Amino acid sequence: MTRTVPVPQGLPMERDAGPFDPPREITRLRAARPVSPMVFPDGHEGWLVTGYDAVRQVMVDTRFSSRQDIGVIHVPYETPGMPAATEPSPQMPGLFIAMDPPDHTRLRRKLTSAFTVRRMKQLEDHIADIVERQLDVLASLTPPVDLVTEFALPVPSLVICELLGVPYADRETFQVNTAKFLVKDQSLEEKMAALGAMTTYLAGLVTGKRAEPGEDILSDLARDDDLSIEELVGIAFLLLLAGHETTANMLALGTFALLEHPEQLVELHTDPDLLPDAVEELLRYLSVADIFYRYATEDIELDGETIGKGSTVVVSLLAANRDPQRFDNPDVLDVRRKARGHVSLGHGVHQCLGQQLARIEMRAGFAGLLRRFPTLELAIPAGEVRLRTDMNIYGVHELPVTWTEAPR
Template identity: 80%
Template structure:
């Protein structure tokens, strides 16, 4: 029986895939999926199949190939009758050669070498934010006071976005990412964000500074619309993903006290733990591809025109590839949380730097950190396109 719509309820707890998705992966890792609008597409939950889809560019990323079918009920969205073009510059919704042209402009900005140079600055920003946290009277919300400010400060500095404007872009980013948001509200948030960024890139082109947006604006072949789209993608991805990994990762460690104690005792385990947390949590879970021809996948025939939904969380929990739950000793390289193939996350080295620095410093500075409310009362972002927690109330014992 093909499921109708994508199962999204986190009945197995805050960290595991929905049980309905786990059952599908066990019985049929590439399974038919009936969308709410009646489209008959496919859901990929197995690790090998997901990796194959991400590596094969015949599974297109282009939104304008067909009408966009959403696998869960979304209020306010009229029935689409024709494909909608992707926003200029948003290269995650493009295929080569368009994708290649924009992405190559950015590869120099996110090299391992540049991230190493940035590491010292990330450490300074992290320590300063923890000084602020230490000055507050617990309980405090770790999201608002640590997990969100650190990546926001870093990405603002890297891109050249004034941090003073953070409340506006954070609020609009959050509105844009609400899964069941009314379309008019979602588009208003998007319009506010892109309007702000368009003004910024025009300013960078006229008066360049030492930042990524100025570097990009120097390329005359990129239009203001493309620069705005790239800036939108980098700003949104640069603070929302890492912020949610820091908060949800802390929650996961607090819920695994034995592993947390090991991590405190041996900080050299942190880089390994970061990879495992990335695998285990897969906060950017649902991705889409579009079959450009009839394709074979895990013994199934995917007809041309099918929308293929990938659950990276389910793939990362596939026992055929990764056995068991959270294990900070696991060598989790090969996880799909940064994607795979030509669209593999450009900012993954930056994310690793921020996560390693953030977790290491937080555990060192707050050795008695614990939840201030029962775990079941933590508000999960099951309503958002990037998963995490809305707030994480924590407390600690003062020295």
């Protein structure tokens, strides 16, 4: 394997290969040097991991820490309003995505019963009802309409609110502030203001549930005296953010991808039984939660390279999911592909806790949308769709759509 490839100066981010594909420089790097040194904007010499096997290895090796309070995690892109990191960040209680075992294990174990496959399967009919009700709302509108605000965002928001016991009437609070929290280019004050608004809101909510628990996941957790209010807030923040932002963007960007690949839409209309495979393929192909960080706690050998202790390691799940070493014709969207083994939902101890819930929501969402709106199409040219290149979870800001016959 040749190693003669320029060292990237910062993370390549421009979607110059199209709205669904990795940046061209990322693809070139993966082919030439899947574990590549990278110079960060603050001068830190860290690493970018793009190869499928190497990404999976990073995500299972606990020497690559998820904690941000033991070493400096350097940001691989310019953040003009954010001061450069010079010391570790304080640990937010309950935020188990930024923890290692055994702390991660302790909190994650308290949630596994809430997200078992069996419990999620029991929710399937109810989720299908939520989808149908939202499709009724969509059908009552005069096109063009924005699919994000009228369908893709409400469906997972309604589901996660019900599961957690968050009043859906409060969605303005959490949708606005989680979106603000995910903006890349913002000042520290703006980011902390959004986080503060969320944690203040959630502290009031979980305190109420500890006093008067109901029949929901946060109430179940609030009954556990081992968990502090601060930990409950961190858990609630993570579940609420991840529970609606990722699925909402998959529904919207996935619809955009299908509309741009009409032959794949025909396949799904012809054979609706393909939908579970199509959901896995869309997860692989789009990888909306793409970039993750790790901190090397010691010198580590990876794919013939030595990752030095203290290095920030950036992994690209999208690049890994497009690795031709793992998937044939990886840049082709193929709803008949058996895309199991993709890393869109993570790998190792941090694999997505709500992955079964996300799959059920996407299957119900895409199935309902295709059935009820068989003539759905973009209402603007594809090049005018506003992409979420400014956000830490990728997708579209808006997806104006129209249809030519009455919805079924």
